[in-house]
Amino acid sequence: MQIQKHALTAATPGVSSELVSLHFGTPGSGEKVYIQASLHADEIPGMLVAHHLRQRFEALEGAGKLRGEIVLVPVANPLGLAQTLLHVPQGRFDFYTGENYNRYYPNFARQVGDAVEAALGADPVRNVALVRAALRAAVSAMPVDTDLASLRRTLYGMACDADVVLDLHCDTEAVLHLYTGTPLWPQAEALARHLGAALSLLATESGDAPFDEACSQVWWLLAERFAGRYPLPLACMSATIELRGFSDVGHGDAARDADAIVRYLASRGVIEQAPAELPPLLREPMPLAGSMPVHATHGGVLVFLRECGAELMRGEVIAEIIDPFSGQVTALEAPVDGLLYARDNRRFATAGMRVAKVAGREALRSGKLLSA
Ligand SMILES: [Zn+2]
Structure with missing residues (x-):
């Protein structure tokens, strides 16, 4: 294992932060x-899953079982990790800009397409290499005037030429679920099955460019542009993995999740080990545009009547909002038939607050599909 440190641009003189990446295997010997x-x-x-993965990757590397390169960033956001307000960690939004740390990654599809068009040919492997080189060049030219921009450029720079990108997140309270690109499902299904994902949500355009989509979307945009002229595969399988809820931090789950990721990488040939039996798919993927928010209609005590993982019919009551002043009790109902896959972890709702998400089969929403 090699450890690399990446200094981030310091917005404030005298204040420095850095990213640490752990490198296993040999670049060029297989997939990245x-x-x-x-x-x-x-x-x-x-x-915690990254901690378990690190141990597994070190052992596999020591045993000569890696057939490729693995880059593991165990703490992708040291800037956000240092943000605390009144004892409460605030790691989702950058304090200075208010921007979500997992939005606004670059879309270089047009620029990279223009840069490589004259050089593309009949060999898909060579075409992929050309696109990756152009992506790396585009990333290195990204301006980094703030520490947030520096963070984004450094993370995206490490990931943009990878065959597999896994972004490990969690929801507030949730069952394990994935977000990935619709065209990637044939590559992502094995990941969902190994992880035992209760749900996979698919989109081609989630809105505001989250990290995983920025890594993979460029490939289907370029494949579309050059269709019928030059062969270009979907060369980056990226997914965001929502590892249940904020408080689900335990060695049992983390070890199982790490093992599942190892089995997925083995199925792609990155890790040499006997093929594992592929578990069943727990649920057909659903459109991200079919994930329906449930909002509080007024403020009050939020009491859930159903657990995450419940299969609901439209109109079934998920929760009650109780106004403790008036005694008014309002039932919040499932907006569609579907899976209650995430709930808020707060128990006092303000009017309009999104308190739960139900994944339905029909793509009913449009525009920006992710939560703030
Ligand atoms: Zn997240």
Whole structure:
């Protein structure tokens, strides 16, 4: 294992921070895998999974079982990790700009397409290499005037030429679920099955460019642009893995999740080990546009009547909002048939607050599909 340190641009003189990446295997000997944890810095389950992965990758490397390169960033957001307000960690939004740390990654599809068009040919392997080189060049030219921009450029720079990108997050309270690109499902299904994901949510455009989509979307945009002229595969399988809820930080789950990721990487040939039996898919993937928010209609005590993982019919009551002043009790109902896959972890709701998410089969929403 090699450890690399990446100094981030210091917005304030005298204040410095750095990213640490752990490197296993040999670049060029097989696929490149990039895994990062806790880009939303207060989402800790991924950090523990990264700790378990590090031990497994070290052992596999020592045993000569790696057939490729693995880059593991166990703490993807040291800036957010240092943000605390009144004892409460604040790792989702950058304090200075208010921006979500997992949004606004670059879309270089047009620029990279223009740069490589004249050089593309009939060999898909060579075409992929050309696109990756152009992506790396585009990343190195990204301006980094703030520490947030520096963080984004450094993370994206490590991931943009990878075959596999896994971004480890969690929800507030949730069952394990994935977000990935619709065209990637044939590559992502094995990951969902090994992880025992209760749900996979698919989109081609989630809105505001989250990290995983920025890594993979460029490939289907370029494949579309050059369709019928030059062969270009979907060369980056990226997914965001939501490792249940904020408080689900335990060695049992983390070890199982790490083992599942190892089995997935083995199925791609990055790790040499006897093929594991592929567990069943727990649920057909659903459109991200079919994930329906449930909002509080007024403020009050939030009492859930159903657990995450419940299969609901439209109109079934998920929770009650109780106004403690008036005694008014309002039932919040499932907006569609589907899976209650995430709930808020607060128990006092303000009017309009999104308190739960139900994944339905029909793509009913449009525009920006992710929560703030
Ligand atoms: Zn997150």
